[in-house]
Amino acid sequence: MIVELVSTGTELLLGQITNTNAPFLAARLNELGFSVLYQTTVGDNRERMKRVLQTALERADIVITSGGLGPTQGDITKEVTAAVLSRPMCFHADCAERIKRYFADRRLCMADNNLRQAMMPAGAKIVENNCGTAPGVIVEDNTAGKIIINLPGPPHELAAMFEASIIPYLKEHYGLQGAIVSRVLRTYGLGESALEEKIKDFILSQSNPTLALLVRNGVINIRITASAVNETAALQLITGLEDQIRPLISEYIFGIDDDTLEQAVGRLLLAKDLKIALAESCTGGLVTSRLTDVPGSSRYVTGSVVCYSNEIKVAQVGVPAAVLAAEGAVSQKTAASMAQGIKARYSPDIGLGITGIAGPGGATAGKPVGLVYIAIDGPAGTAGYQHYFNGSRTDVKHRTALAALNHLRRYLLTL
Amino acid sequence: MIVELVSTGTELLLGQITNTNAPFLAARLNELGFSVLYQTTVGDNRERMKRVLQTALERADIVITSGGLGPTQGDITKEVTAAVLSRPMCFHADCAERIKRYFADRRLCMADNNLRQAMMPAGAKIVENNCGTAPGVIVEDNTAGKIIINLPGPPHELAAMFEASIIPYLKEHYGLQGAIVSRVLRTYGLGESALEEKIKDFILSQSNPTLALLVRNGVINIRITASAVNETAALQLITGLEDQIRPLISEYIFGIDDDTLEQAVGRLLLAKDLKIALAESCTGGLVTSRLTDVPGSSRYVTGSVVCYSNEIKVAQVGVPAAVLAAEGAVSQKTAASMAQGIKARYSPDIGLGITGIAGPGGATAGKPVGLVYIAIDGPAGTAGYQHYFNGSRTDVKHRTALAALNHLRRYLLTL
Structure with a gap:
C-alpha cells in the first residue's frame, strides 16, 4: 500500500x-x-x-x-x-x-x-x-x-x-496479519563507518530482520526490525540477530530503545549501591544536570561543585594550589585532584573531575580549544582520560558530557 | 514568483x-x-x-x-x-x-x-x-x-x-531591488495570547513591516519584517514599529535576534561588574550549565553547588539544619538560605538558590510536583519567587531554569 x-x-x-x-x-x-x-x-x-x-x-x-x-x-x-x-x-x-x-x-x-x-x-x-x-x-x-x-x-x-x-x-x-517489531541498540564510542565495518556482513545480508544505523546527537542507534506472524516470533528473530551482533560491539552498547547514557550510569550506580559527586569545570554543571534528568537520581547523586575559578577549585574542591601552579588548571593532574577532592569533601563512593577548554577563548600554547581531561576516583583507583573535541563551545560541552558519562559507565562495569 | x-x-x-x-x-x-x-x-x-x-x-x-x-x-x-x-x-x-x-x-x-x-x-x-x-x-x-x-x-x-x-x-x-530585513524581539514571561492582546492593534494593521509571533522553547519571538529600497530604509521601518511596540511590553523583552536569557544575564553582570554563584537543587546544575554556555562567562560565574541532599545543603552551602527541619527542603526559606549560604561561602556579589520538586516522585501533601522556589540574594537584599510548573521532569527543570534566569535579569535591572 x-x-x-x-x-x-x-x-x-x-x-x-x-x-x-x-x-x-x-x-x-x-x-x-x-x-x-x-x-x-x-x-x-x-x-x-x-x-x-x-x-x-x-x-x-x-x-x-x-x-x-x-x-x-x-x-x-x-x-x-x-x-x-x-x-x-x-x-x-x-x-x-x-x-x-x-x-x-x-x-x-x-x-x-x-x-x-x-x-x-x-x-x-x-x-x-x-x-x-x-x-x-x-x-x-x-x-x-x-x-x-x-x-x-x-x-x-x-x-x-x-x-x-x-x-x-x-x-x-487491510487485514494486516502479523507484527512488525523494532529494537534499537544504543551505542557510543565508535564512529559510524567503523561501526558499520564491524557489522557489515549483517547489514549486507539483511532481509528480515533489517538493520539500519542512525546517528543522533553523538549516539549511534542500530535499529533491528523484524516482521513475523506475531510479536513473539518477531522478537525471536530480533534476539537471534542481536545475539550475533552484540559480541562484535558489546563494549559500545550502553542500552536499548530510548535508553540514555545517564540512565545506564544510574542503573549501574543503583545496582552496585554506589553514590557519586562531581567537580565540573568546563562542562559548567552539564554532566550533573544530565545525571539528574533521570527520575530517582537523588538516590545516587550526592552533589556537585561547578568550579570555574582556581580559587573555588582550591577552596571548595580541595585541589592543591601546587598542582594548579605546576600543571595548570587544564591538566590530567588537576582533573585527578578534582575527582579525589570532591570525593573527600562530599563523601560519595566515586568522584568525577572534568577540566578543559570549551572555547572559543582560553587556548594556550600546547593546550588548544577542545582539550579536555576527565578523571574518575573510586573503588578501582583513579582513572584519567584525555580528549580533543571539535566544534563550538556548546558542542565541546555536549561531547565532553557524553564522554564523561561513558567513561563512568565503563569504570562502573569493572567494579 | x-x-x-x-x-x-x-x-x-x-x-x-x-x-x-x-x-x-x-x-x-x-x-x-x-x-x-x-x-x-x-x-x-x-x-x-x-x-x-x-x-x-x-x-x-x-x-x-x-x-x-x-x-x-x-x-x-x-x-x-x-x-x-x-x-x-x-x-x-x-x-x-x-x-x-x-x-x-x-x-x-x-x-x-x-x-x-x-x-x-x-x-x-x-x-x-x-x-x-x-x-x-x-x-x-x-x-x-x-x-x-x-x-x-x-x-x-x-x-x-x-x-x-x-x-x-x-x-x-529577477532584478530584485531593495532589501527585506527582519528583527526578532525575544520575550519571556507573558503567554502567547496575552502578548498578542497587548500588541493586537499592530498585528491587525500590519502590512509593512509585518509582525509575527512565534513560540520557541518557552520563549516568544516577535518577528518584525520590513521591505524597502535598501537595508537602511528597511531598518528605519523596523525601528519605527519597534519604538511603538516596546513600551507596551518592555519588561518582557530580554533581547533581539538570537539572544538568549543567559546572554542577557551575562551582559548585565558584566556591565555592573558583578559575580554570581548558585546553589541548585531540583535543576541539578542546569542553570549554571546554561549560564556557562556563554563564551567569557568565567568572568562572572564564580561557581556552583548542586545540592540534592540535605546533608550537602547544610555542610557545603550552609543552609541551617533548623530551617530544613522546620520548613522542609522545598520551601521559600530554604531557597533564601541557599542563596545567602552560597553567597557567604563562594563570595560572589549575588547568590541564587533553587529548590523544588521536579518529579515524577517526591510530592507531599501541599507540595505537588512542579512546585519550585527561587531566591536571589544580592545588593538589593533577598528576593523570593514561587512557581508551579507543569510537564515532565525535564520540562520542570527547563521551565525552572528559564524562570530563574529571568528573575535574575530583572533583579539585576533594579541595581
Missing part, C-alpha cells in the same frame, strides 16, 4: 516551524509495512490544497493529512477532503456534544466557532481526540478503494490519535 | 531524519519576497522523482531540490533534472579538477566514483560547494522561463551554498 503524507499550514510554507509530523508518521507507517512514497506540504488555500489532494489520490492508496482541523476560517482540510471525494459536509451531533463537554470539563468558555469542528464529510468515520478538541476523520472512497485520513496538526494530538485509533483502523481495514 | 521545494532521499521517506532544509529555504525565500507554495519529498527513484519534478514545473516558476548530488548510484537528482528539461549529461572538466583538488588538499584518497559528481546537465551553471565535494547546479529553461536549482542535502552545505551563491543569483536573475 502506497501512502502520501500531506502536511497543511502556512507556518510550514513560511518556514516558521519544522515538520516533525511527517517523519513521525513515515517511521510508524514503514514499521507497519506501508510504503510512504510522497510527502507534500501545502498552505491553507482551497484551490491549491484541492489539487494537491487530487494528485495524491492518483499516486497513493492512502492519503494522510495533518493540520487544518481547528475552529477558524483558515481550517479547511475537512472541507477540501469532502470536495475532492464529492461528499457534502454534515453537522455531526455527537461531535458537537463531545466538544461542548471538553470545554465544560475544563470550566472553559466555548466560542461558537468551535462548533465548526463538528461539521464532517458525509459518511466519514469520526476519530476521537483525547488531547484536544478537533476530532480526526477517515473517509473511505469505496469505488476507487482509496482512503483519506485527516489528523490534527499539533504533534502530540496527532501522535496520540495515530497510535490509539489510526493504527488499529489500518490493521483491521 | 512561485517556488516549489523538492526534498529527495529515502531517509526522509522512512522518517529517519527530520527535514530542516525545507524550513530554512522557505524562511529565506519568503524574506526575499518569493512565495513558497509547495514542498514535496520523494525518494531516490528515477520515475517517481521525474514525475514529481514535472508536476513542480507545472505549478511553480522555480524548483529547488535538495539532496542526491553525491557520488553513489543512488544520487540521481542531476540526471533526473536533465531528463525533465531534455538535456544530455556532460562531463565538466573544471568540476572534476575542483573535486580532485578538494581531496588532494585534505590529503585524502579519492574513490573514482567521486568523478560522477562532475557529470552535469548540458548548459547548467555550476555552483561551487565550499563545504563539500558536490557542486550545486542551476538549469534555466529559457523557453518556459522556469528554473531548476539542485542543492546538496547536508544542511550546512545547503545553507552555505544558498547564502553565498543562490541568493545573489536569484536577486540578479
